[in-house]
Amino acid sequence: MSDTPVKQNTAAFYGQSVASFAAAMAATAIGIYQLEADPWVRAFLGIAVLYLVTSAFTLAKVIRDRQDASTAHSYGPFEKL
Template sequence: MSDTPGSKQNTAAFYGQAVASFAVAMAATAIGIYRLSADAWVRGFLAIAVLYLVTSSFTLAKVIRDRQEGAAPSYPPLREALSCRTKRSLTFGGMVLSLSVERGE
């Protein structure tokens, strides 16, 4: 598992709520289309339109997510990015700064 800022996991409750909401919406739409007082071809057309809308919504959500993940810069942790020389310089600089602050300079 990576520690990058963009990799957040959803809670089980949020996932369950999203699945339940989708299931209720699809069931209500299917029941509404089934009970609609119209010809069979009209109900069939509406059912296909709903399925097309659902699949295109999933595709759009995936494309947006992929674009956001691709645009987010991934910075390595500071500890890994600094070379040994840089670490020594920062450590020495910190010691000099702390000594000068203690002396009141």
């Protein structure tokens, strides 16, 4: 068994990730809003972007969970962690 410590993300990395995501969503929303198209076309594109974002979050969670499951160890009730 390896005693390698788990790497944690820094607050700066987390903040940069959130800011980047917010900027990308804002730019996409502004782009769709400024698009010279019928309102139903803009609404369709907006829903498509929301679907893409939720799918990306779900995919990231599934990949993370699969990776966690492959590295997790099962300990009995009398074993040390």
